[in-house]
Amino acid sequence: MKLLEDRILRDGIVKPGNILKVDSFINHQMDISFINELGREFKRRFSHNRITKILTIEASGIGIACIAAQYFGVPVIFAKKAQSLNLDGEMYIAKVESFTHKRVYDVILSKKFLTEQDHVLLIDDFLANGCALMGLMDIVKQSGAVLEGAGVVIEKGFQKGGQMIRDMGVHLESLAIVDAMTDDSLTFRADN
Numbered sequence: 020m021k022l023l024e025d026r027i028l029r030d031g032i033v034k035p036g037n038i039l040k041v042d043s044f045i046n047h048q049m050d051i052s053f054i055n056e057l058g059r060e061f062k063r064r065f066s067h068n069r070i071t072k073i074l075t076i077e078a079s080g081i082g083i084a085c086i087a088a089q090y091f092g093v094p095v096i097f098a099k100k101a102q103s104l105n106l107d108g109e110m111y112i113a114k115v116e117s118f119t120h121k122r123v124y125d126v127i128l129s130k131k132f133l134t135e136q137d138h139v140l141l142i143d144d145f146l147a148n149g150c151a152l153m154g155l156m157d158i159v160k161q162s163g164a165v166l167e168g169a170g171v172v173i174e175k176g177f178q179k180g181g182q183m184i185r186d187m188g189v190h191l192e193s194l195a196i197v198d199a200m201t202d203d204s205l206t207f208r209a210d211n
């Protein structure tokens with residue numbers, strides 16, 4: 020998506036450890052009219068899917084998912100990061116390894132918000148090694164809902180997550196795929 024690539028080139032910052040910071044327009048300060056265009060693009064790319072819920076993970080996926088949801092006309096549910104303490108049987112639980120914080124945590128979702136009647140679209144800001152999406156896919160599997168696909172704003176194509184998830188047969192749409200990045204250059208996948 021050219022609009023997104025241009026904005027990343029203009030305002031994205033490459034940090035050590037293969038981290039791309041987009042916190043001036045996506046995941047700290049949020050440029051709402053810009054993110055609105057991302058939401059419209061997700062709808063275009065999943066226009067043939069019947070979606071009943073959008074599932075994301077706290078925190079930075081929530082805002083994007085909410086804006087996208089207005090195009091789909093469906094609720095957003097988000098998996099919460101939780102302590103393992105006091106979890107009862109009413110929750111789906113999955114383990115996620117954080118790319119940015121380098122630790123494993125549980126994410127939970129109340130069973131009452133996702134059932135086998137649902138058709139789910141996953142949304143997140145970044146795809147790196149795929150742990151966040153794999154955790155969400157685990158929750159969808161536990162619920163018996165149908166996974167319609169996954170939409171991410173920025174895929175880091177030099178990490179393994181995108182390939183792994185596509186190899187599982189999931190309809191994955193990334194609005195921009197960064198194939199290489201250094202302090203002063205970013206290369207995007209051309210045919211995306």
Ligand code: 5GP
Nearest residue numbers: 037038039118145146147148149150151180
């Ligand atoms: P994964 O689970 O695919 O390894 O990483 C995805 C999660 O890690 C996303 O939810 C995102 O919050 C965070 N993340 C991964 N790479 C980056 C990055 O380069 N920049 C930022 N800001 N977040 C990232």
